[in-house]
Amino acid sequence: AQKVTQAQTEISVVEKEDVTLDCVYETRDTTYYLFWYKQPPSGELVFLIRRNSFDEQNEISGRYSWNFQKSTSSFNFTITASQVVDSAVYFCALSDLNSGYSTLTFGKGTMLLVSP
Amino acid sequence: DVKVTQSSRYLVKRTGEKVFLECVQDMDHENMFWYRQDPGLGLRLIYFSYDVKMKEKGDIPEGYSVSREKKERFSLILESASTNQTSMYLCASSFPPDRANSYEQYFGPGTRLTVT
Numbered sequence: 001a002q003k004v005t006q007a008q009t010e011i012s013v014v015e016k017e018d019v020t021l022d023c024v025y026e027t028r029d030t031t032y033y034l035f036w037y038k039q040p041p042s043g044e045l046v047f048l049i050r051r052n053s054f055d056e057q058n059e060i061s062g063r064y065s066w067n068f069q070k071s072t073s074s075f076n077f078t079i080t081a082s083q084v085v086d087s088a089v090y091f092c093a094l095s096d097l098n099s100g101y102s103t104l105t106f107g108k109g110t111m112l113l114v115s116p
Numbered sequence: 117d118v119k120v121t122q123s124s125r126y127l128v129k130r131t132g133e134k135v136f137l138e139c140v141q142d143m144d145h146e147n148m149f150w151y152r153q154d155p156g157l158g159l160r161l162i163y164f165s166y167d168v169k170m171k172e173k174g175d176i177p178e179g180y181s182v183s184r185e186k187k188e189r190f191s192l193i194l195e196s197a198s199t200n201q202t203s204m205y206l207c208a209s210s211f212p213p214d215r216a217n218s219y220e221q222y223f224g225p226g227t228r229l230t231v232t
Contacts, residue, residue, distance in 0.1 A: 101212065
């Protein structure tokens with residue numbers, strides 16, 4: 001069965017600190033996709049990134065970076081020089097190819113609070 | 117830009133009422149999903165639909181039904197609302213697995229339903 005674990009329920013940092021959000025997944029699929037979503041206080045989940053299981057290159061987008069390590073089944077997300085606007089709940093998700101549809105399994109989310 | 121809209125941001129209903137939550141997407145996506153989000157439990161899939169008039173149960177379908185009469189519209193129905201259905205309800209849409217950018221789900225702003 002698919003499983004996504006986000007062990008950090010809540011993280012608090014002060015602005016300009018770097019912060020890493022952990023995501024560990026379990027799947028028997030050899031091909032899969034991993035995702036990160038951001039849910040600000042407004043409620044709407046915003047897509048951040050999709051990573052194919054064949055592509056283990058790390059990705060950087062501005063202050064955001066993602067570290068995908070297949071050997072440890074982890075897909076961690078780092079925010080550099082955090083800002084108050086980064087305060088949100090962040091979800092990691094895993095595709096479920098066995099369903100035959102585009103379903104995702106979500107972790108329970110990590111709430112990030114960045115204080116000034 | 118993908119747009120997923122939900123009929124209400126906040127809704128208050130009484131126990132036993134029949135409740136309709138509407139979701140509309142404008143990206144011609146085949147797949148549509150209904151989730152509920154509760155503190156500490158993350159996102160849980162209620163139902164999804166992969167085509168007009170087609171539906172599949174998710175992880176927690178009990179007490180809910182759905183309707184998809186048109187491709188762009190997916191409705192969640194609470195036949196007889198109960199207090200344990202008080203929650204945030206999120207709608208999402210995506211392309212099917214054989215399309216580019218498949219599995220990327222785009223979310224609506226959510227409906228916070230309170231059943232009293």
